[in-house]
Amino acid sequence: MARSRDSTTAGKESWVLAAAACAVLGAFGTSALGQRPSYELTDLGTLGGDSIALAMNDQGMVVGRSEVAGRPFEWHAFVWAGDRITDLYTLGGTWSEARDVNNNGEIVGVSETRDGRRGFYARDGVMYDLTSMVQGPAPGGPFQPALEFLVEANAINDDGHIVGCGFVSGSDYPHGFLLMRLQYEQPLPVFTYEDLGELPGALGCVPTGINRSCEVVGVSGRQAFMWYQSGIDGMDELPAPFGSRANAVSSEGNVVGWTNELGMRHGCLWTGEGRYELGYLPNWVTEARDLNDHKQAVGTASYSWRFRRANTDSAMLWDGLRPFDLNGITGFPPATEQPGSFTWTRLTHATAIDEKGRIAGYGVGTDGSYRAFLLTLADQAPTALGLPCQGDFDGDGDIGVNEFLSVLGLWGSCVDCDEDINGDDLVGIYEFLFILGSWGPCP
Numbered sequence: 001m002a003r004s005r006d007s008t009t010a011g012k013e014s015w016v017l018a019a020a021a022c023a024v025l026g027a028f029g030t031s032a033l034g035q036r037p038s039y040e041l042t043d044l045g046t047l048g049g050d051s052i053a054l055a056m057n058d059q060g061m062v063v064g065r066s067e068v069a070g071r072p073f074e075w076h077a078f079v080w081a082g083d084r085i086t087d088l089y090t091l092g093g094t095w096s097e098a099r100d101v102n103n104n105g106e107i108v109g110v111s112e113t114r115d116g117r118r119g120f121y122a123r124d125g126v127m128y129d130l131t132s133m134v135q136g137p138a139p140g141g142p143f144q145p146a147l148e149f150l151v152e153a154n155a156i157n158d159d160g161h162i163v164g165c166g167f168v169s170g171s172d173y174p175h176g177f178l179l180m181r182l183q184y185e186q187p188l189p190v191f192t193y194e195d196l197g198e199l200p201g202a203l204g205c206v207p208t209g210i211n212r213s214c215e216v217v218g219v220s221g222r223q224a225f226m227w228y229q230s231g232i233d234g235m236d237e238l239p240a241p242f243g244s245r246a247n248a249v250s251s252e253g254n255v256v257g258w259t260n261e262l263g264m265r266h267g268c269l270w271t272g273e274g275r276y277e278l279g280y281l282p283n284w285v286t287e288a289r290d291l292n293d294h295k296q297a298v299g300t301a302s303y304s305w306r307f308r309r310a311n312t313d314s315a316m317l318w319d320g321l322r323p324f325d326l327n328g329i330t331g332f333p334p335a336t337e338q339p340g341s342f343t344w345t346r347l348t349h350a351t352a353i354d355e356k357g358r359i360a361g362y363g364v365g366t367d368g369s370y371r372a373f374l375l376t377l378a379d380q381a382p383t384a385l386g387l388p389c390q391g392d393f394d395g396d397g398d399i400g401v402n403e404f405l406s407v408l409g410l411w412g413s414c415v416d417c418d419e420d421i422n423g424d425d426l427v428g429i430y431e432f433l434f435i436l437g438s439w440g441p442c443p
Contacts, residue, residue, distance in 0.1 A: 037319070037377060039330045039359070043342060044372040045085045047076055053360040053372035055100045055290075056352040062360045063098035063107055064351075064372055077109050077120075077127070080372070088127050091118055098122070100155045108153035108162055119153035119164045121189075128188060130162070130179075138180055138192040145169055147177070147193055154218075155210045160189055163207035163216050168195070176205035178216060178227070197232045199223055205232070209248040209255075217246035217255050224257050224270075235270050246270070248290045256288035256297045267299050267318070278318045280325075281433050286316065290352045295320055298350035298359055303430075312430050315347035315361050326350060326359070327390055328399070328438025330375060335366075342371055346390070346421075350375075391438050393418050399438045407431045 044053060044062060048069025056062045062080040067073075068087070077088040077098035090096040093112025101107045107122040108130070119130040130150050137144035145168040153164035160181035165174040176198075179191040198205050202221025209217045216227040217235075222243035224235040235246055235255065242260035249255045255270040256278070267278035267288035278288050280301040288299040297318045315326040326347050335343040347363035348370075359375040391399045393406050407427055410419050414427040421431045 037317070037324065037329055037357075039326065039375040040378045041330055041332060041344070041347075042374040042376065043333065043344075044080045044360075044374055046371060047078060047085065047087050050370040051078070051085075051372040052349075052362045052370060053080070053374070054098065054351050056354055056358070056360040056374070057101045057103045057105070058354045058356065059103060059105075060354070060358065060374070061101050061105060062352075062372065062374055063101045063109070064360075064362075065095075065097040066372070077107075077111065077122070079107060079122075079125070080374075086125060088122055088125065091120060091127060091129055093117075096120070096127070099153065102156045102158050102160070104158065104160070106156055106160060108156045108164070110152040117151050119150035119166070121153065121162070130164070130191075131166070133188055134179065134191045134193055135182070136192060138194045141194060144193065144195055145171070150177070153179075154206075154208050157210045157212050157214070159212060161210060161214055162191065163196075163210045163218070165204075165206055173204045174206070176207045176216075176218060176220070176227075178207070178210070178214065196227045199225055199232060199234055208246065211249045211251050211253070213251070213253070215249050215253055217249045217257070219245040224255075224259070226255065236275065244268075247288065250291050250293050250295075252293055254291060254295060256291045256299070258287045267297070267301075267316075269295070269297060269318075269321070271295075276321055278316075278321065278323070280314075280316065280323050281437065284433075288318065289350065292353050292355050292357070294355070294357070296353055296357060298353045298361070300349045301325070313346075313348040314434075315350035315359075315363065317350065317353075317359065323437075325434065325437045326361075326375065328434065331378065332390065342369075343367075344371075347373065347375075391421060391435055392442050397442045399435060399440060399442065403435050407435055 047066040049067025051066035053062050053064040065075045066078050068076050074094045077096040079086050091111040091113045096111035098107050098109040109120055110117055111120045120127050121130045130153050148167045150164050150166035153162050156162045162179040176196040178194045182190045199220040205220035207216045207218035223239045224244040224246035225232050240259040240261050244259035246255050246257040258265050259268050265285045267286035269276045280286055284301045286301045288297045291297040299316050301316045302313045317324045332344045343366045345364050345366055350359050350361040352360040357377050362370050362372050364370055394402045407419055410427045414420050415425050419427045421434050
């Protein structure tokens with residue numbers, strides 16, 4: 001490609017960054033320069049416009065939402081399985097979103113109706129209003145106010161128990177609920193409900209995840225919580241000053257989400273031993289969205305709003321506490337000239353990971369549209385795939401010193417440059433950090 005460079009770029013800035021790079025590389029040590037996982041990308045397609053993947057199960061089924069062809073501003077929940085994307089439609093409105101799927105293929109989410117948003121349950125490609133499947137409060141428990149309707153269903157475990165939000169009589173804010181599935185179906189499952197309560201001083205709660213032990217996590221007020229049979233408790237003994245949120249819980253009771261201690265959000269992992277930060281590089285904010293039982297977590301990293309520029313979101317994997325920008329360890333499909341083809345620019349959000357290490361999420365293409373993806377672990381000899389490696393400017397199969405010096409040499413305005421990784425016509429801090437984070441052999 002042709003290269004165009006701003007002659008006013010200061011050489012001093014490049015030397016300062018070079019010195020900083022030495023310090024950063026020293027901090028990475030063998031963690032960033034050693035063996036890395038590598039992934040192959042599967043494009044999950046679309047119902048006609050943008051598509052976004054939000055959850056997956058261990059059988060490789062992926063769910064989310066997609067724009068519908070020929071219907072501007074209309075989004076439908078979808079399920080992808082067996083190389084095919086299927087429209088789940090809505091409960092009568094123009095918008096729906098599938099938020100979770102269990103290993104039995106049961107799907108939950110939220111849909112617009114003529115009366116507002118409602119939580120849904122779906123199986124075998126058919127969507128049902130979840131409120132109509134609730135029989136009443138759990139017997140033998142404390143008094144439960146009457147549930148009027150469910151506005152969202154956020155997660156379902158393998159036993160078919162569901163967590164979501166709804167309104168009760170006499171309340172003007174949503175409550176969090178655990179829907180306990182009864183052991184019979186007639187012909188659809190029937191549920192009883194239990195109000196999860198709320199943390200002291202908070203109004204309601206939003207449950208986001210549930211495991212097979214019925215440990216429930218989410219956010220109440222501005223603080224992450226876990227609920228079990230004994231009740232609701234904050235994830236931290238001292239609440240984070242600027243809030244926190246729990247997004248998912250593993251079968252072992254490990255939890256991921258984010259916390260904001262000093263005005264900057266950071267992903268975190270809560271275990272029985274304490275809380276651990278899932279970070280990336282200085283001045284980046286992170287959020288962990290999901291995890292598996294191997295303590296692998298996925299999520300997103302982006303510049304802090306203080307330093308933010310366009311097109312900086314990166315899909316992330318944390319293997320233990322070790323961060324990987326998925327853009328640096330994924331083989332992108334080759335670009336084609338065929339009409340309607342999608343050419344990937346970068347992976348922006350990783351939203352789910354299964355027990356086999358497969359990752360679902362979404363990214364952006366050259367036309368600015370978003371597309372759902374599934375990443376599968378590739379062979380440990382990844383260069384045999386013959387796929388392009390983002391950031392390998394000299395084509396030698398390795399991201400290293402040459403790429404680092406190329407970024408410094410072209411710092412500033414740079415139109416149609418290979419070194420402009422995020423496509424904003426600038427070579428700068430995003431490219432600098434991307435090269436450091438992807439250092440090593442190409443996937």
